[in-house]
Amino acid sequence: MTPRSFRPNYSARLFLAAALTIGIASPVSAQQATGTTLARVLVLGTGGTIAGQASARAGNAYDSGKVSAANLIAAIPGIDKLSQISAEQISSIGSQDMNDNVWFDLVKRIRAAVDNKEVDGVVITHGTDTMEETAFFLQNVLDTDVPIVLVGSMRPSTAIGADGPANLYEAMRVASAPESRGRGVLVVLNDTIHAARWVQKTNTTSVETFRSPDAGPVGYVDTGSLRFLQPAAPARGAKLKLPDAPPLPRVDIIYSHANMDAAEVEDAVKRGAKGIVLAGVGDGNSSKGAIDALAAAAKQGVVVVRSSRVGSGFVNRNVEVEDDKLGFAVSLDLNPQKARVLLELLIANGITEPSAVQQAFAR
Known part of the structure; x- marks a missing residue:
């Protein structure tokens, strides 16, 4: 566990009261009596648990996306001293409902802000369930050195010990820091900075849910400073183009399991899937029936x-499954949900030949 001494000791009650009483907040000004020019950070709200409120349903139930990004910012003491902040709402949904339309809107707004030199950093408030997919999508289509930081929380704003305020404060620190430039899309929660390619949600409820199992974090928000573990390096490989409008081509994920037959694969093909990602057992394997159906689909x-x-x-490649013979690519380090995102983008860019797809997964 990383040190928690930096995280501001905000009470959930104070956070909620401020968020609910401020109303529609105007962009938060940082032109306080500092005499210095602070970085300009655009906060784009999409919803999620970080913007959640307690529900009338019993127990610990809550509704996602009820508090605006502007109100989240206005409820955090001292955040306006980190940067010049403006806030806009892109959507107000739980991230289980994240979709191509919201992704395209995020890209459009970020590109405009970067091209017009409006910002020095961007923070996106987002639900945790699909945060890694949105981060990886943006990593593959945005070509900029400007820090793009996704942040969320595991507890809603009404919870005792809400983690959203501290996470958002730290995301703002990362987005406004010069040393964050050129590092691609980042995810910041629980004092930890992760890269979009590696980060995964690994626990249903823990505030330490985000980890990068195959690479580790790229840095930490430590007491009084940011600590990156390696120098910034230019992102490798050309960015992929988006179609003029959503949706992206359909790609289905097929989950492998014991006693599996060909039905799920055949059904995906019938429903018009342009690509299929196998969430296989072990090293991406599956039953003979499923592998045979996938080979037929590839043909x-x-x-x-x-x-x-x-x-x-x-x-x-080519360990238990004869990928060269069957016409398959393998995801390497990418989990099924990220493999799906990349495959959607590749198909949209006309990259469908197995060797070319494999090269793209390796970049």
């Missing part, structure tokens, strides 16, 4: 990528 032009349901490790 029909469906792009097939083998990934693993295990949660860490690499999927290797």
